[in-house]
Amino acid sequence: MSARRRILPIFVPHAGCPNDCVFCNQKRISGSLLPASTETVRSRLSELPEDAHCELAFYGGSFTAIDPVLREELLAAVRPFLERGTVERIRVSTRPDAVDREVLESLRSAGVMTVELGAQSMSDRVLRLSGRGHTSADTARAAALVKEAGLTLVLQMMTGLPGSDPAADIDTARKLIALRPDGVRIYPTVVVRDTALETLWRSGRYREHTVEDAVEVCAKILPLFEAASIPVIRLGLNPTDELSGGAAAAGAYHPALGELVRSRVLRERAERLLLRDPPKGPAALEVSRRDYSAMIGRRRENVLWLRERFPEAGLRVRSADVPDGTVRVVPL
Numbered sequence: 001m002s003a004r005r006r007i008l009p010i011f012v013p014h015a016g017c018p019n020d021c022v023f024c025n026q027k028r029i030s031g032s033l034l035p036a037s038t039e040t041v042r043s044r045l046s047e048l049p050e051d052a053h054c055e056l057a058f059y060g061g062s063f064t065a066i067d068p069v070l071r072e073e074l075l076a077a078v079r080p081f082l083e084r085g086t087v088e089r090i091r092v093s094t095r096p097d098a099v100d101r102e103v104l105e106s107l108r109s110a111g112v113m114t115v116e117l118g119a120q121s122m123s124d125r126v127l128r129l130s131g132r133g134h135t136s137a138d139t140a141r142a143a144a145l146v147k148e149a150g151l152t153l154v155l156q157m158m159t160g161l162p163g164s165d166p167a168a169d170i171d172t173a174r175k176l177i178a179l180r181p182d183g184v185r186i187y188p189t190v191v192v193r194d195t196a197l198e199t200l201w202r203s204g205r206y207r208e209h210t211v212e213d214a215v216e217v218c219a220k221i222l223p224l225f226e227a228a229s230i231p232v233i234r235l236g237l238n239p240t241d242e243l244s245g246g247a248a249a250a251g252a253y254h255p256a257l258g259e260l261v262r263s264r265v266l267r268e269r270a271e272r273l274l275l276r277d278p279p280k281g282p283a284a285l286e287v288s289r290r291d292y293s294a295m296i297g298r299r300r301e302n303v304l305w306l307r308e309r310f311p312e313a314g315l316r317v318r319s320a321d322v323p324d325g326t327v328r329v330v331p332l
């Protein structure tokens, strides 16, 4: 293993969480059946090579709602590795209503540098129907406190929750941008087995948020964050053997969801250009080398879709010296 810094995730499934969100079965999402203990922390860190430098991430639960004694013990188990430099930073994820100045200060002094808040939606109706147990005002307040404490703020949002629709999801993105996070994660809703959402879906009271639904709405949301210079550090649940093996009963689970969305964003950019200035003869779509395969799309989906709409252009895709995310239409 190289000395490169990487994120070492330690899942604390449901630890500290007083809630039961309809979509949540943290034990399945994280692929881990037992909550992390100080022993898990020590042994995971001891397995790393001497020259490793990692960021340790406590994910999956509501870290700030864990019993303070256990929380301190988990952080104390990291301390020797922080002092040695094996752990350079710690990040935790938590609920917006489990954050106050005191707990943020204790995290900061224990080496935590990033707090991720599960905002999920800024619609109070969606939050209520999803059983989140907090409001959008809690998110705004917690986000301000995290920034005030000098910590890096990451906000997580979901699309396709019960009671939501594309307009509400886009509105959530706009409201999160107004909170000026340092990064966001977007998780389109997946119906995980053994959750209340599975029951709602099976009984017809929840319409599944399909992969196509997620691609469609996220292709509107991603450019909003990009325009605000807010990095989208994750789009879609991390693929796990369990989710791929059947734990994802329905919904927007796709191992390459982020790529599908980026591909759709490029297709929409190309479509807008072609509609605005329809080519009179053969044309090429020029994109950066990095965007080349996303522009073409899976199984050439984008090219076929655009060729069908603009048959006179006989469109081709080629890489050129243009900024990532940019599409240029060039007559041939």
Ligand code: SF4
Pocket (backbone or CB within 6 Å): 014, 017, 018, 019, 020, 021, 024, 025, 026, 060, 061, 062, 095, 118, 132
């Ligand atoms: S707050 Fe987080 S851990 Fe708790 S039930 Fe909801 S999603 Fe699961």
